Amino acid sequence: MKVSELSKHALFAILQRGELCIDMFPFVVRVRSDISELAEDIGRIYQDFPVLDSNCFTDFHVEVSYERGVRRWFRPLARFYFDGRPSFIPLPVDQAFPMLEWGINWCVAAHSHSFLIVHAAVIERQGVAVVMPAPPGSGKSTLCAALIGRGWRLLSDELALYDFETKQLYGMARPVSLKNQSIPIIQAHTPAAEITSPVPDTTKGTVALLRPPSESVQQVKIPARPAWIILPHYQVDADALLEPLSKGKAFMLIAEQSFNYNVHGREGFEAVGDLVDSCECFEFTYSRLSDAERVFDDLLARRING
Amino acid sequence: MPEAKFFLQSTDLVFRVFEDEDLAVVYDPRNGSTHLFSIVAHEIYQLLASSPASLQELKISLFQRFSDDDQEMISTAVDTAFVQLQCADLIDAVAN
Numbered sequence: 581m582k583v584s585e586l587s588k589h590a591l592f593a594i595l596q597r598g599e600l601c602i603d604m605f606p607f608v609v610r611v612r613s614d615i616s617e618l619a620e621d622i623g624r625i626y627q628d629f630p631v632l633d634s635n636c637f638t639d640f641h642v643e644v645s646y647e648r649g650v651r652r653w654f655r656p657l658a659r660f661y662f663d664g665r666p667s668f669i670p671l672p673v674d675q676a677f678p679m680l681e682w683g684i685n686w687c688v689a690a691h692s693h694s695f696l697i698v699h700a701a702v703i704e705r706q707g708v709a710v711v712m713p714a715p716p717g718s719g720k721s722t723l724c725a726a727l728i729g730r731g732w733r734l735l736s737d738e739l740a741l742y743d744f745e746t747k748q749l750y751g752m753a754r755p756v757s758l759k760n761q762s763i764p765i766i767q768a769h770t771p772a773a774e775i776t777s778p779v780p781d782t783t784k785g786t787v788a789l790l791r792p793p794s795e796s797v798q799q800v801k802i803p804a805r806p807a808w809i810i811l812p813h814y815q816v817d818a819d820a821l822l823e824p825l826s827k828g829k830a831f832m833l834i835a836e837q838s839f840n841y842n843v844h845g846r847e848g849f850e851a852v853g854d855l856v857d858s859c860e861c862f863e864f865t866y867s868r869l870s871d872a873e874r875v876f877d878d879l880l881a882r883r884i885n886g
Numbered sequence: 887m888p889e890a891k892f893f894l895q896s897t898d899l900v901f902r903v904f905e906d907e908d909l910a911v912v913y914d915p916r917n918g919s920t921h922l923f924s925i926v927a928h929e930i931y932q933l934l935a936s937s938p939a940s941l942q943e944l945k946i947s948l949f950q951r952f953s954d955d956d957q958e959m960i961s962t963a964v965d966t967a968f969v970q971l972q973c974a975d976l977i978d979a980v981a982n
Contacts, residue, residue: 826904827904827909829909831902831904831922846900
């Protein structure tokens with residue numbers, strides 16, 4: 581069963597009971613909430629995700645619920661719980677869905693050491709993947725959102741999961757987090773894209789979440805072979821410029837952007853080395869998404885044509 | 887006064903050298919740190935792994951090994967890599 585097959589009423593009831601188990605391969609997340617607006621966002625944005633039996637094994641038990649107490653009635657706040665314990669400070673209730681997303685990201689990044697986890701967007705086409713590690717503000721999510729609207733498969737806009745054994749990438753295909761100006765830019769670029777109402781005044785500015793393409797969710801179990809590491813830089817009015825990035829620098833960038841590189845010691849060092857060795861590495865400056873699409877398509881064509 | 891000789895603090899360092907690149911990364915298993923060095927640092931590491939050597943001896947070894955290249959350029963590169971290795975606490979002077 582998919583999330584979309586549940587009625588609004590049924591979805592909210594399951595959420596209230598803490599029985600919504602969503603298959604976010606390679607993890608299963610059990611979600612509880614008493615916030616009806618959150619149920620609506622989950623129903624809409626996670627519509628293509630499989631719902632598993634409530635008795636199944638789950639990797640993460642999370643909850644986003646109203647902060648208890650009288651305050652709920654004059655300034656409602658939502659709080660994130662992990663394994664029943666309150667985590668992070670409560671936030672205004674209109675930030676419940678972004679909070680759920682940030683909380684799940686944290687669960688994966690902090691606990692899932694069976695993968696090397698890198699703060700990076702990953703997209704794939706014809707079996708080969710682009711890894712875009714970048715600090716906030718570099719435009720990686722915007723670029724990722726634009727390219728998945730033009731035929732690239734979404735693996736992730738936040739967390740690249742690198743399998744130590746197979747040297748391939750997974751990504752969960754979860755919603756893309758758009759911030760500030762990238763929201764109207766993607767709305768204009770991909771009018772059919774389904775995006776939540778923008779939530780202003782979060783710690784990251786105004787945030788909205790883009791529903792992952794159905795095909796990306798359906799193919800979530802198919803790993804992708806890393807082929808390029810591309811460090812994007814959005815720069816106003818810049819012409820597209822793709823420049824080689826030294827593998828040594830790419831290594832350090834990946835290591836810095838990894839949540840658990842240090843946890844793995846030498847194995848992490850070798851994994852990052854293998855990832856970088858398997859990729860061509862570039863820095864990419866851009867301002868126009870159409871340029872970016874052309875550059876990425878050219879890279880793919882060059883690889884396919886040998 | 888004889889020139890100070892240097893030795894490796896650890897012979898367990900793990901270097902990763904990328905093809906056609908002038909930078910290399912090294913993992914120090916003593917503390918889990920990772921460093922980005924010039925490829926010359928890898929050459930120095932290999933020389934010091936066989937025996938302690940002074941800076942001048944290292945340069946002479948590399949002049950002989952890369953005899954077609956400019957000696958001044960090699961000397962400067964060795965100085966830079968040497969400082970990188972010292973700053974990362976990977977080499978130290980042999981006590982007199």
